[in-house]
Amino acid sequence: MKHASLRMDKLARSSQRLNKTLLLLSGLLMLLSSTCYWAVSRLLESEQQRLELHFARVVEIINEHEVFLRDVVTSNRQSAFSLAQLAHPVSVVESLPIPGRTLLKARGLEMSLAFSLAYSSGYTAADVRRALALGVELTDYYGGFWARSFYASPQVFVLAPGRASLAIPYAGDQRQHLPLLPQHYMAAVDRLGQLMATPGLLADQRVHWLRSPAPLYDDNLRIVAMIRFDADYTLHPAGTPQQPLALAAVMDTEQIDEFERVLRLSVYNQFTLISPEGDVLMGELGVDDAAPLGLSFNGDGLRFKMKAAEGRPWTGLYAITYQNFLRYxxxxxxxxxxxxxxxxxxxxxxxxxxxxxxxxxxxxxxxxLAENEAFNRIILHNAPVGLCVVRRYDRQLLLENERAVQWGIASAVTHVLAQHHGDQAPGEMCLLVEGHYLQAVVVASRYDGQDVFLCGCNDVTRHVDENQLLNQARRQATAANEAKTVFLATMSHEIRTPLYGVLGNLELLSLTDLGERQRHYLEIIESSCAVLFQLISNVLDVSKIESGQMALEQVPFDPHQLVEDAVASFTATAHNKGLQIDSEIDPAMPALVEGDAGRIRQVLNNLLGNAIKFTDCGRVRLRLTVQERAGDSVLVQWQVTDTGKGIPEKAIEHLFKPFYQVSGGEEGGGAGLGLSICSRLSELMGGSMRVVSELGLGSSLSLIVRLPVVESSRAVTPAQFVPSYTQVPSLDVRVLVAEDNPVSQAVMAEQLTALGAHPTVVSDGQQALDAWSAQAFDLVITDINMPRLNGYAFTRALREKGVSVPIIGITANALREEGERCLAAGMNAWLVKPLSLGGLRQALISQCRRAAGQGAAVPEEDEDRSGWIELSDPMRQLLAETLLADVAQIEQGLAHGDAALVQQRLHSLCGALASVHAKGLYEVCQRVEEALHEAPMKGLLAEQVRALCTRLGVVAQCLLDDFSG
Missing domain, CATH: 1.20.5 (Single alpha-helices involved in coiled-coils or other helix-helix interfaces)
Known part of the structure; x- marks a missing residue:
């Protein structure tokens, strides 16, 4: 259809262009025709003017000859020629004998015009003198007359037939256009003598024009003018009968036009001259020469007929062929x-x-188009949708199909359009017609040369019903999901709060003096609580992953250190079970990569824990290998292998499903969420998990992920570290604690007191505001969910008062949105229950610079920071993060009584501190490490470890502050 319309449009455009072209060409044709007509008319007019000029000159020459002849005759009659005139001087220049005649060349004076005299035998000397005297007279008159004339002089003859003749100028005069030669003289005289025999020629004194029957000389046709000359005694011998003489002038028509004479190019092809008596003197008359005056055409060419306007009616007839007319x-x-x-x-x-x-x-x-129109009409009337066309300006219905009539939509559509103002279509709408829901779409269009609205309707009653059911089901599912989220958050809060009381009191109990048996029971309780805490954390991790709350951090970290930390964390557990645990790192592994080290550590801890749990003898190994390096990224594989009993092949495909346990939970307990969480975390990081297992030989589980490589900067910033320890005192800080749970209140107070802080505990946010007004505090710790005034409102109230001290939120809800709300309310940080002493101390150190260490253990600048090498900003940040991570591991070892973990971390710290020339801290770490080899980690030695952790935390915090500053 569209293609056909394009064809028609192309035809229309081509026709328009063709019409314009034809109009333009017609105009050009008319212009050219007019120009050609004007040019031809102008050419014909020019040709006619040339011929009129030619004919006028012919008539003028004829009249000139007639005047000359008449004047000669009249002058001769009036002069009464006598013998006295014979006294004129005359000289014979030349005498030539010719057959039957004597031809003399004579002149009157030396410079006079010469003439010719021819006479026969019987002439005496006197007769010759008389004839020569007549020749002198005629020559003088001839010269005088034609010297004044514009035209060329003719050849003049005086004829006495059979006896004598005169010729002026003489025969052989080369100045004439067609000179009369002596050898032609007698032939010309004889032919003129024949013309004298014309009846009535010499009967009167008129000039008669005659056509020469043959060329007189030089094969040229001429016309001859003759008149009777009454001077017969001058040419006749004395004593002979006197006969009339004839004065003849031979006119050469080629002498008329100078253009024709010089260029030898005639302006016509044929010229016919007709005398007033009707005699044809020049040219020929044909049977079709009865041409009208002026211009006429025939098959041969152009004909011009002209008559003399004055004097005698001479007629000229010119013929010009088309070829000659168009020769140019x-x-x-x-x-x-x-x-x-x-x-x-x-x-x-x-x-x-x-x-x-x-x-x-x-x-x-x-x-x-016709076929498509018929086809469209069939579609229109048989379509399963209702279609109608409404005129736009008056909303009049023009067309509707059968389905539209069946549904009765025309009235509803026209009513809606009547309420709609403007030419813009209302678009999509929903109509309710007789209990049916109709989805209608109205668009503006053209139909039958009019602006119309095209409306298409479809019955969506069933879809509306289904959509309502789906919306109801979605609302129910959303409500159920929200209830599940609320349940998880509530259970998280309700479980973590008493768990915080249990773990906090156990940690505080571990700081007291206990017997061996009591400490053994305490370790069992702590281990069970740790399992319970891990179970709760796994459930919450699954909930966060499913709800999209799990966020990944992209920060640089050392993969070598991550492997060492993971192995060190499980060294004591493996040794207690009699297993060997070690690590193997690919030398091609980059020093720094970018990723979420915490989530990777979570996966590795889960894999190592499972390997140790299901391995009775042998060893567990963690390998870090580089699978591929392309550009700025590296494909890394963390592989945990063990020598356990292995995993059945049919269980491998279900291994990463939630709540699936290979042994049905008979060994080691657990809920079967660990590997499921590992798989989901690997997918979030863009990696994958791989399992290879053989029954009786062991298993191998791998995490494969691609991570960007971070290039270490070799540039050293020339900056001198001068940390101000006077601005970083110990934990001797005043802390305002807002907590509604009595158990949490007691545990928080004991923990802060154990850290050297001075807590003030209140039950809700309103009491906290009152306590803040009563005295000043260095730091605020507030629970989120409290009666009367919750933690968010309390924080906002402090910020509105201009309070800028750090505020730490404490919540049992581990979802990410809870932390975002805390930060949005104005808190500086948020912590999730249960809180350990190390975690709480680290939070205090990071948020309050006055809580950077114990007052009795503040080192001097020269002891911890003197002698260090200059470090770049990336290296300073990396060292600070490494120190904080090691301190956290040492605190974990202290909490669990894992002396091996503490020794391994202290050994790692010795190498790092020695590389930056931290001599004081290096020596303290080395002494504590050696003491742990010789004595158990109890009492004073444990306090020394805690003091060292405090010093390391202070140094790390200073590095971070300098980096951020």
Missing amino acids: AKWPLLGLGLTFIAAIILGLWIDHWFKSRIVVPAQRAQDR
Whole structure:
């Protein structure tokens, strides 16, 4: 349909262009025709003017000759020629004998015009003198007359037939255009003598014009004018009968036009001269020469007939052939003809091309349009949707199909459009017609040359019903999901709060003096509580992953250190079970990569814990290998292998499913969430988990993930560390604690007191505000969920008062949105229950610079920081993070009584501190490590370890502060 419309549009555009071209060509044709008509008319007019000029000169020459002849005759009659005139001087220049005649060349004076005299035998000397005297007279008059004339002088003869003749100028005069030669003289005289025999020629004194029957001389046709000359005694011998003489003038028509004479190019092809008596003196008359005056045309060419306007009615008839008329335009006209033929051929080709490429496809397109229109009408009336067309300006219904009539949508649509103002279509809407929900779409269009609205309706009653059911089900599911989230948050809070009381009191109990048996029971309780805490954490991790609350951090970390930390964490557990545990690191592993080290450590801890749990003898090994390095990223594999009993093949495919346990929970307990969480975490990091196991030989579980490589900077910033320990006192700080749970209140107070702080505990936010108004505090710790005034409102109230001290939120809800709300309310940090002493101390150190260490253990600057090498900013940050991580591991070892873990971390710290020339801290770490080899980690030695952790935390915090500053 669209293609057909394009064809029709193309035809319309081509027709318009063709019409414009034809109009333009018509205009050009009219212009060219007018120009050609004007040019031809101008050419004909010019040609006619030239011929009129030629004819006028012919008539003028004829009249000039007639005047000359009449004047000669009249002058001779009046002069009464006598013998006295014979006294004129005359000289014979030359005498030539010719057959039957004597031809003399004579002149009157030396510079006079010469003339010729021819006479027969019987002439005496006196007769010759008389004839010569007449010649002198005529020559003088001839010279005087034609010297004043514009035209060329004729050849004049005085004829006495059979006896004598005079010729002026003489025969052989080369100044004439067609000179009369001596050898032609007698022939010319004889032919003129024949003309004298014309009846009535010498009967009167009129000038008679005669046509020469044959060329007089030089094969040129001339006309001859004759008149009777009454001087017969001058040429006749004395004593002979006197006969009339004839004065003849031979007119050369070629002397009329100088252009014709000089260029030898005639302005006509044929010239016919007709005397007033009707005699044809020049040219020939044909049977079709009865031409009208002026211009006429015949098959041979152009005919111009002219009559003398004055004097005697001479008639001239000019014939010019078409070839001669167009001789200057022969090649242009030939080119024009060829161009015209080429234009015709080109026009025929264009016509063929236009028909084959435009007209015929347009006709086919028109046929297809007609077929499509019929087909569309069939579709319109049989479509399963209701369609109607409404005129736009008056909302009048123009067309509707059967389904629209069946549903009765026309009235509803026109009513809606009547309420809609403007030419813009209302778009999509929903109509309720007779209990049916109709989805209607109204668009603006054109129909039958009018602006219309096209409305299409579809019955969506069933879909609306289903959608309502789905919405109801979705609301129920959302409510159930929200209830589950509220349940998890509530259970997290309700479980973590008493668990905080248990773990906090156990940790405080471990700081008291206990017997061996009591400490053994305490370790069992702590281990069980740790399992319970891990179970709760796993459930919450699953909940966070499913709800999209699990967030990953992308920070640089040392993979070598991560492997060592993971192995060190499980060294004591493995040794207690009689297992060997070690690590193997690929030398190609980069020093720094970027990723979430905490989540990777969580996966490795789970894999190592499972390997130790299900291995009775042998060893457990953690391998770190580089699978592939491409550009700025590396594909890393952490592989945990063991020599346990292995995993059945049918259980491998279910291994990462939630709550699935290979042994059904018979060994080691647990809920079967660990590996499921590992798999989900690997997917979040863009990696994968791989399992290889053989029954009786052991298992291998791997985490494969691609991580960006962080290039270590070799540039050293010339900055001198001068930390101000006077601004970083010990934990001798005043802390305001807002907590509604009595058990949590007691535990928090004991923990802060154990850390050297001075806590003030209140039950809700309102009491906390009152306590803040009573005295000043260095730090605030507030629970989130409290009666009267919760932690969010309490924090906002403090911030509105301009309080800038650090505020730490304590919550039992581990979801990410809880932490975001805490930070949005104005808190500096948030912690999740249960809280350990190490975690609480680290939070205090990081949030309050006055809580950077114990007052009795503040080291001097020269002891801990003097002598250090200059470090770049990335190296300073990495060292601070490493120190904090090691301190956390040492505190964990202290809490669990794991002396091996503490020794391993202290040994690692010795190497790091020695590399930066931290001599004081290096020596303390070395002494404590050696003491742990010799004595158990109890009493004073444990206090020394805690003091060392405090010093290391202070140094790490200073490094972080300098880096951020």
